[in-house]
Amino acid sequence: MITAWQALEKGIVTGCIILAILFVMGMNLIIKAAAEKVEARRRHRSHGDYSSREARSRRSSRCLFRAKRFPSIVNNPIKCLGKWFDANLNDSNNIRRLQGQVKEGLGAIDKIRLPGKFKALLFQYGLLPRLTWPLIFYEVTKTTVKALERTISKFLRRWLAVPPSFTSRRERGGKWSESNAVEAAEIRLSHQDIVGTTCVGRQGLGTSHVLRWGTSDKAGKRKMVQDDIRKMEEEIRKAKVVEMGAQGAWTRWGTTDRRLSWSDIWRMEPCRIQFLLRSVYDLLPSPTNLHRWGLTETPDCPLCNRPGNLAHVLSGCNVVLTRGRYKWRHDKVLKELANILERERIKKRKPATSCTFINFVRGREGGHTSSTVHQGVSLTAHRTGR
Template sequence: MGMNLIINAAKRETRGPKAASGIYLPPVKGFMDDLTLTAKTHIQARWMLSALEEAATWSRMRFKPRKSRALVIRKGQPTKKFNLTVQGEDIPSTMDSPIKCLGKWYDATLQDGNNIKRIKNQLTEGLKQIDKSGLPGKFKAWLFQNGLLPRLMWPLMLFEMATTVVEGLERTISRHLRKWLGVPPSFSNIGLYGRSNQLQLPLRSLVEEYKVAKARLVMTLKDSREDMVRRAGVETRTGRKWSASQAVAQAESRLRHKDIVGTTAVGTQGLGSAETRSWKKADSRTRREMVQAEVCLAEEEDRGIRAVAMGCQGAWTKWQTTGKKMTWADIWRSEPLRISFLLRSVYDLLPSPANLHRWGKRDNPTCPLCGKIGTLEHTLSSCQTALTQGRYRWRHDKVLQELADIVERERRK
C-alpha cells in the first residue's frame, strides 16, 4: 500500500513518454521494491524525484541512490551534463556504472552488443567446464541439455539477438555434442535435433528453442491483460533471416486452416486416437501453447526438406520402417561405442567401401567380394558372395554352436 502511494505521487508530475503507436506510457513502473521513472525531459524527471522524495520522507522511508542508475539522453547521445539527485545524494549514471536488472545489463549504449558477448562467453565457458569434467560423453551431453541450455533461454528471449548469431552458437554446441557422442564432424545437425527421424535423440536445438521463446514473447505481449501493453506496439526484433511476428502470424493462419479441415487420420492411427485442440475454442494460454507447437513443427518441416536433399545422410527418408526414439535412460544403459555405431549406421557414416572411396581413403568403391558398389546396404545385408559363404550368419552360428555343445554335454551326463 505504501509503495502505491509513492507511485501515485510521482504520476501526477508528468504524463509520461509517448510510444510510437501513439499512446502514452506510464511514467512510473513498480516491480517489488524497485521503481523505474521515464520522462521526456530532465526537468520532468526532477519533478518526479522531488515528489518521490517528499512522499518517501513523509512515510519515513529511504531510497538507495548508490544502487540506482540514471540515463539522460540529449540529441540521441547520452550525457552527464544534467545530474539527478534524490534525498541529497547523486544518482550514478549508466555511463560510469552499468546495472543488471532481471538478468539484463543496461549501459549507456542501451544496445545488446555487450550482452550478446556475455552470452557467448557464458556458453563457451560452460562447454569448457563440461568438457573438462572427466565424465563419459553421454553424461556430458546430458549436462548440457539439462544444465547449461536452460540458463541460456532467458537471455535469448530477452535480448535483441539476430537469428544468425544464435545459429553460430548452435554450431559451437553441435561441435561439442558430436565429440561427446563419438560421431565424425560431418555428422549433420538434423541427426542431432530431428524429431521425425528414424533415430531420434533427446536433444533440443538452440535455434528451435530460441524461435519458440521469441514466439512466446510475441504472444505474451499481444495477448496481455494490460490494455497499455497490448497497444504499445512493442516490436520483437530477430534480424532479417527470421521474423518472430511473421512466424506467429503464419502459425495462427495454419491453425485456423486446421480448424476448417477438421480432424484427419495420420498414418495408420484411427479416428479419435489422438487428442485434437480447436483454435477457435481455445483460451489465450492454450493458443500460446498451440502457436509454440506450430513453430516447432515448421522448424521440423524445414529439417525434413534439408534431409531429403542430402543424398548420403538423408537416405533414411526413403525407409519404410518405424522410427526409434531414444531416451536418456536408453543412452545411459548403452555403451559409448554402441551409441556411436547406431548413429553412424542410420546416417550412413560407417567405413563401407563406397564411403571410404568418397572420403579419399580408397581407390575404388567396389565390394572386394563381388565387385559391385559397396554401399552400406550392400555391405550389411545384400552381398551375394557373403550370403553364399555364410558371412552374415557366422556370428549367429557360432553362438548357436556353443549352445549346442553345452546342451550335448549335459545330455551325455
C-alpha cells in the same frame, strides 16, 4: 495522462531500473558515511577532547562527497537484480561478458576427464541455466545467439560423437520469422475447421478425436499452433532430405520411426550413437563411400567383388553369409535364451494339487449337497454357470 497513484509503504517498485539504482546508491552513501564516522571516533578516541573529535567527525562527513571515497560507476559497474549497469547504459559490455562466460564454461567442461555424455550432462544442468538468465535480461541480437549456438553445438558434437556433417539448420532465402510462422499456422488451422474431418482409409466416424480451432481455449490454441509449426518444419526437412540420394535413402525404408530420447542417449555408448547415426545417413566408411571420398581406387567389396554399399556390407555379402558372420550375433542371443529355457525346464517343481470337482444334476431331479472327487467338470466351470 499519468498512471494512478500507488500506496507503497515499504520496498521499491518492482521493474523500475532507475529506482533500483538510486536505492543502491543511497544505501551505499549511508553505509559509507556511517563507517567513516565510526572509524574516525575509534582512531581519535585516545587523543584530544570530545569537542575536537566531534568537530573532526563532522568535517569528515561533510567532505565525504568531495573526497574520492566512493567508486564510480565508470570503474565499478553496479549489479542489481541479476543485471549489471555501467556508464555506457547499454548491453554491449554485458554481451561480451556473456560470450566470455560461454567460452570459459565450455573450455572448463571440456578439460574434465569424463566421458562425453557426462560432459553434456554438466552443460545441460550446470552451464545452461547460468546462460539462460542473462539472455532474459539483456537485449541480445539473433546473430549473437546464433554464434553462441554454433559454439555450443561444436562442443556437443564432439562430446556425443556426432558426425560433423550433421546439422539442424536449413538454408532459406531469408530469415525465419516467428510472427509469420504463427500467422500461417493460424490460417491453416482455421481452414481445417472449414474443411472438417476427413476419412482416411477405412476409418469410420467418431473413431478419432479432432481438436477444433474455433472451440479451443487459449492453452489449446497455443498447443495446436506449436504442433502445426513443428509439423510444417518436419515436412520441409523431409522434402529437403528426399532430394539427397545417399543421405535420404532412409526415407524409403519400410520401418517404424525411432526417436532418441535423453534416457536412450544416456544408456548408449558414444561409439554406438555414432554408428547408429552414420548408418542411417550412409556415412560409414564402406567401400562405395571410400571410393566416393577419393580414398580408394575401387568401390567393390574385397570379398565378392560386388559394389560394397551400405546394404551390401551389413546384410548382402554372400561370402560373409556363407561363413556365418551375419547370424553369429543372433545365434549368440538364441543360445543364451536356449540355456535359460533349459535351466527352467530341468528345474524341480512341486506337483500340482488335485482339483475338487462336483456332480451336476438335472433341474427337476433332486440333488445332494455332498461333493465327490472324481473326473468331471471343474468347480470353476460350475461357478461361472457354463
